[in-house]
Amino acid sequence: SALHFNLFFFLTTFWSLIRLIGPNPCSGRVEIFYNGVWGTVCDDSWDLNDAAVACRQMGCGSAQSALPLAYFGAGTGQIWLDDVLCTGSERDLSQCTHNGFGINNCGHGEDAGAICAVDGEIRLIGPNVCSGRVEVLHNGVWGTVCDDSWDLNDAAVACRQKGCGSALSALPLAYFGAGTGQIWLDDVLCKGNESDLSQCTHNGYGINNCGHGEDAGVICAADGEIRLIGPDLCSGRVEVLHNGVWGTVCDNGWDINDAAVVCRQMGCGSALSAPPLAYFGAGTGQIWLSYLLCTGSESDLSQCTYDGYGINNCIHSEDAGVICAGEKVS
Incomplete structure (x- = not known):
């Protein structure tokens, strides 16, 4: 009807719609709908504050990256915004300073992009990226997980989702401190083989009988372990x-x-020998490190010189081994 059209025209004129054209609804080339036409945003001065507003407007949580130079491909047609300057607190890109709709000195090779946190994404609030209080993103808001039925199977899924390897501990009772705001998940029941927590059984987002003193945590194997x-x-x-x-x-x-x-890193005392040639059997899959050059005083292997993860001309029959004195050092 004419009423619906006029309302739509009013909303899209005074509160611009945006979309992200990319691999998912929360990552892609930023496009604005203005005067009935979709157009792009130029990357001049495009930064994380601007991306934060785009992510908020999309209901996607925090901005992870503000990408220039048509990272998600070049758009076509209109370039609506240029020299966008947001403080990061605006709820809509049209509220940020810019040159005016359609005023730009750009080509589509300069189209701006954003990567935002995705609904269902998790983060760990703690001493490192692989240990902490488990928080889940839902409808653009971070919230915690209640420890009712929280166990090592659940922690294993959280660790896998974070790319942190195996779960070492599933910690209850706000071990890493009490969160605030929403408690999104309760009675989480994972088999342990799911790729993310949203695939596990739970009561439904926001349905819980918990307080933040019951926030769940995990300790996962950390990168470089x-x-x-x-x-x-x-x-x-x-x-x-x-x-x-x-x-x-x-x-x-x-x-x-x-x-x-x-x-030393294993807490096993001094090294007795460094056997080569898969002395303890050949591994499978990735060969991460080659041409390691340690002085011997480093606290972990990541501090030594090496070619870079995955850069090698080796096969698993060349896998390195150690024999340590076995003095468990606390």
């Missing part, structure tokens, strides 16, 4: 965690100084 696959905790094939995936170390350049760092 190591393990030894062998006959005991202090001897074995060296494996490193990166991006949530365990991989081996190539024996190119592998020596007693490198082994000394591994033994």
